[in-house]
Amino acid sequence: MDTANIVSLIKARLGITSTVRDIYITAIADAVVKELEDEKGIALEPDNANHLLFCVDYATWMYQNKPTVDIMKYQSGSVGGAMPRYLQYRLHNLMIHNGR
Known part of the structure; x- marks a missing residue:
């Protein structure tokens, strides 16, 4: 996969x-x-x-997801945001399509 292309699409x-x-x-x-x-x-x-496009969407979410350390969330083990549902769905479909 061409990461230079992914980077240019993320920036766009x-x-x-x-x-x-x-x-x-x-x-x-x-x-x-x-x-x-x-x-x-x-x-x-x-x-x-x-x-x-999945790589672009996933990397864009990772770029924008800046976890904040809130002591209550840290103690409960949920620091940072969870992956959005649409990304989880697409990731699972890719994994199933690839036989995993």
Whole structure:
């Protein structure tokens, strides 16, 4: 999967025109691709638009999800936001489609 393409689509989606955040966004995009391939067992196809857009959506959510440490949430074990339902649904479909 071409992470440079993922980064450019994330920036377009968020309306980012400068290169100031490129290192951070690229690290997130690389982590998303690695997680999907290595941990989730999804064989990402470079020409598959669904795979590309899922990577963009997932990485965008990771970029925007900045966990706040609230002592009550920390003690209950729920620091940060949970993955949105639509992303969970799409991830499960990708995993099922790939036979996991």
